[in-house]
Amino acid sequence: MPVALLKYGLGDDFPFEDHADLPGPTxxxxxxxxxxxxxxxxxxxxxxxxxxxxxxxxxxxxxxxxxxxxxxxxNTAVIRSNYLTPEGVAFYSASVKLYEQLSNEFDFNIMYSQRGQLTLAHTDATVRAFRQRAEVNKHFGGRTELIDRQAIAELVPCLNLDPAELPVLAGLWHRDGATARHxxxxxxxxxxxxxxxxxxxxxxxxxxxxxxxxxxxxxxxxxxxxxxxxxxxxxxxxxxxxxxxxxxxxxLVAYPLQAMVTLPVKPFLNPLVSSSALHCYVQQTSRGEIVIGGGSDPYPLYQSRASLPLKESLIASAVDMFPFLSEMRLLRQWAGITDMTTxxxxxxxxxxxxxxxxxxxxxxxxxxxxxxxxxxxxxxxxxxxxxxxxxxxxxxxxxxxxxxxxxxxxxxxxx
Amino acid sequence: MASPLQSLAFEGGGNEALVLRDFRLARRAGVRGPGASDLLTSHGLPADIAPNRISDQSDRGLVMALSQREFWLLHPDAAASSQQPDSAALAAGAWPLYCQHSHAWLMLSGEPKAAMMAKLCGVDLGDGAFPLGQVAQTQMAHVSVVIAHHDYQNEAVFSLFVDQSLAEYAAGALIDAMSEFNQSGI
Amino acid sequence: MKIMHCPLNGPRNISEFTYGGQVHTMPDPKTCDDPSWARYVFYEDNDIGIVREWWQHTPSSYWFIAERHNGSDDILRTYDPGELFTDRVDFQTPGGES
Missing domain, CATH: 3.50.50.60 (FAD/NAD(P)-binding domain)
Structure with a gap:
């Protein structure tokens, strides 16, 4: 290590941030x-x-x-308010508005990044549900709309629009969708x-x-x-x-929920993309890693272990959506315990x-x-x-x- | 894309190590309920077959026990019957199962069939663990299947029963797995 | 893969099974009040320890009972529900025969 760098690090000029750390234990x-x-x-x-x-x-x-x-x-750090019920949408919309101001509120960068969230519909029934969600969202001031295949292809050019014999019919495009450093x-x-x-x-x-x-x-x-x-x-x-x-x-019933990330690559995926039928969502972090998340484990457990069957099914769905992911390497996988209500x-x-x-x-x-x-x-x-x-x-x-x-x-x- | 079911053999199989045949048009029917075994007895069929066993009744077909209260009657050489079992004609406490409608019947023969099935199914189907007369209700390529090990035309075979709507998928998965064993020159 | 012992079919991959909720005593739907029905429908015991649960072996549609530790995921015992339930339960609705 160059001596100059060591001197700088130990010297008084090193820009320590005041209150960077929390107070010590009391x-x-x-x-x-x-x-x-x-x-x-x-x-x-x-x-x-x-x-x-x-x-x-x-x-x-x-x-x-x-x-x-x-x-x-x-968690996988998804921030959105495109829910279904008026009660839910009003609540989560208020949260999104607070998130938008949070870095200013803290004077501390939470790396809030409003990139939009795209949910894919593969069945007619889902398209109808999306239409309802879009209208409820608009009513509460959210920016949510139903978009067609062409618009989806323009938003996410690398997405496979015909995965696993479940062609994408439409998408729910939620411009307020965002992510932040959790x-x-x-x-x-x-x-x-x-x-x-x-x-x-x-x-x-x-x-x-x-x-x-x-x-x-x-x-x-x-x-x-x-x-x-x-x-x-x-x-x-x-x-x-x-x-x-x-x-x-x-x-409440506690189920493990698993997720994983790949090694980082150059930015290519801007919105957060999730598929209702494939039970999978994919997004790229600001570090370049691809985060893959999906459905909960099939039975309750108070243990955050990772399991092979979930890994297999999650990767299968992610590769259906983005076929080139099969070439990428997983960096790590983990689980959290989720307390589910009915x-x-x-x-x-x-x-x-x-x-x-x-x-x-x-x-x-x-x-x-x-x-x-x-x-x-x-x-x-x-x-x-x-x-x-x-x-x-x-x-x-x-x-x-x-x-x-x-x-x-x-x-x-x-x- | 051609249906994988269309490529199945109907006659025994040439030089191929493994042959998959389509028995969807063969006769099969089932009965379930607490009175099921009584019904079998009244028709002169054995009802003391242990669950997950299949018994060959020669010209009266095969009797497959899926539980103590569920039996299927299989006739590989008879055409599917247009007459479906009539629940009123059945004894009290026994309900008909419309197996011809619900389940497709495929038959796999050939010496390496257990080794091939190991690619698709988590249960050991080798002769030691799965002898003649044994039935396994399990999953094959992620879908539910009933596998019965019995003799057909003096050859040990696996009868495979999958949901009708999944027949095409299952046949495709089987043919894909078989290709490794059916390549010439091995 | 994790293995579960089905009382009818023997040891199988856990992916062949479907979880069916904890084994609870059902209150009489005709006579119980709303909160006790809500308790039966929505609430589980939520102790971390050994729980008694309904499971189904999906390919054979066979329901059985498993005793499992919901913290370690160890399956201690599986058995036919006939050990606990001997009588058929019929549901009577007001105005209906059965």
């Missing part, structure tokens, strides 16, 4: 006004909005591993929250939840017991087992315990909702339990009322 205090369980995107976003917009800073975020190391790190989203929120006094405690696992006459009083962790004014749980794949510690049953919508808001708030049921659609979850959960906490209108449809008791918000068609394997 002792766990005896009491916080708000305890947030889960240091993923949703948890730190909730802390951020509480601190910045509601002035509530006596907040602890408890994370059993490290910041943003769960599903925040494992780690940066968690870091940006965590930095903004901790700068305002929120404590982020990593390697702090909640082992039990104490409650008394319908109210949560504190949480037991591997580092001692913490008393609190209220609790927000935002732990994605482990939502149901955690809620059980508080005596709350959630209508209607593919989240569970947000109140729980049977008065001051215990739920942010669960995020299945395969959690990353894109990170900002709006943080904002609405912070409003819920700050108001002492007034549920914001935007998340009222996602209440836990909708299952008892048989009033589900069906997003299955707009969610499954088309993230």
């Amino acid at each position: 002792a766990l205090r005896d009491h916080y006004d708000v305890v947030i369980i889960g240091g993923g995107g949703h948890g730190v976003a909730t802390a951020y909005y509480l601190a910045k917009y509601h002035g509530i800073t006596n907040v602890a975020v408890l994370e059993k591993a490290y910041l943003g190391g769960g599903n925040t790190a494992r 780690d940066a989203v968690a870091w940006g929120y965590a930095r903004g929250a901790t700068q305002r006094g929120v404590e982020l405690h990593q390697l702090t696992e909640v082992t039990d939840i104490a409650s008394d006459s319908g109210r949560v009083t504190g949480v037991v962790t591997n580092r001692g017991t913490v008393h609190c004014g209220c609790v927000v749980q935002a732990v994605a794949g482990h939502s149901a087992p955690l809620a059980k510690k508080a005596g709350i049953d959630l209508p 209607d593919y919508s989240p569970i947000m808001g109140l729980s049977p315990l008065e001051n215990y708030y739920l942010d669960a049921g995020w299945g395969t659609w959690g990353f894109k909702a990170t900002p709006i979850c943080g904002q609405t959960m912070a409003q819920l906490v700050a108001s002492g339990g007034q549920v914001p209108e935007l998340i009222q449809p996602f209440a836990l008791d909708r299952f008892d009322r048989f009033q589900q918000v069906n997003e299955m068609g707009a969610t499954a394997a088309s993230h």
Whole structure:
């Protein structure tokens, strides 16, 4: 190594960024006004909005591993709002609008890249569903339209329009579709929250939840017991087992969801492309890697192992869409545990315990909702339990009322 | 593109190591339910066949047991019957299965048939693990199949039953797998 | 590939099987209230440990019961549902005969 470089690196001229790192570990205090369980995107976003917009800073975020190391790190970073139901579209559209401003909000680049998302229809029924989704989206101010084969070929020249005897009939072109650096989203929120006094405690696992006459009083962790004014749980794949510690049953089933990336290549694929019939979506990251994702594992499991059959079926579908992918090498494959609801919508808001708030049921659609979850959960906490209108449809008791918000068609394997 | 089914042999196979034949027009019928075995007995057929076994009743055809309550009657040399089983005529607790409509029947013969099937199917079909008289309900090239190991015209064969709508796909997959064994000069 | 033992067909690739949900006791649909029906339809136990589940061997349409650890994915035991269910269940709807 040239000596000059070493001198520069060790010298005072080296441009260290102020507050580039999070504050170091501190002792766990005896009491916080708000305890947030889960240091993923949703948890730190909730802390951020509480601190910045509601002035509530006596907040602890408890994370059993490290910041943003769960599903925040494992998702495929698709941001879109082209859902089916008015409730869903209104909610995710609000999230997209927050994402668009997020780098400015943080003064920190989350590498938000609005490249558009294209979903392919291979059957007449899907075309009709797309038409409905396009109209609902337009109604809520989204930029979504139905496009034909020629327009698809112009958008994505390398796409095979006749894959596996399932010719592409039309596409749902969602101009608001985007991607961002998922780690940066968690870091940006965590930095903004901790700068305002929120404590982020990593390697702090909640082992039990104490409650008394319908109210949560504190949480037991591997580092001692913490008393609190209220609790927000935002732990994605482990939502149901955690809620059980508080005596709350959630209508969730945990399935592994697998994805993979190839070695990086030159940029060739601008939009995010997904196929409804092939259960596969393909996109190129800003680093050049091709991300391939698809459907969940066929049966429930609390284990994020990767499996060969899923790899085989995912690659088969990806190669059907983009035949030249058969020439590329896989770099890595991984899985995350997704907490699926039967209607593919989240569970947000109140729980049977008065001051215990739920942010669960995020299945395969959690990353894109990170900002709006943080904002609405912070409003819920700050108001002492007034549920914001935007998340009222996602209440836990909708299952008892048989009033589900069906997003299955707009969610499954088309993230 | 020509249908792979059109290229199937109907007569025994020349110099080819493996031959796939089309028995879609041969007679087959099934019965299922708690009264199925009683029905077989009343027709003088054996009902004590263990599940996943096939029994040769010479001129009365083959009786294949898919479970303790499901039996198929197979007649490779009889033409498909236009008369379908009548549920009213069946004993209480036994329901007809319209196998001619639901399942295509293909027959694979030739010495390396088990080795070839290993390319398409996860179950060991070698003589040691899958002797004559054995039936396997499994998957072949990702689709469901019933494979029966029995004698036909003094030769051990595999009868393959796949969903009618998948017959063309299955025949294509089989012919593709067979090509490795049927190349001349090997 | 992962192997599951089918009580009827023996050891097979896991891809030959279809998951059918946890084994639950069904409340009487005629008499139970909405929340208990919702609980039956939407909720699973969600303990990480050994669960009792319905599985189907797809090629033979045979349903059976498996005891599986949902954290390690170890399949401990598979057996015919006749071990648990001995009677036929008929559904009666209001105004219908059966």
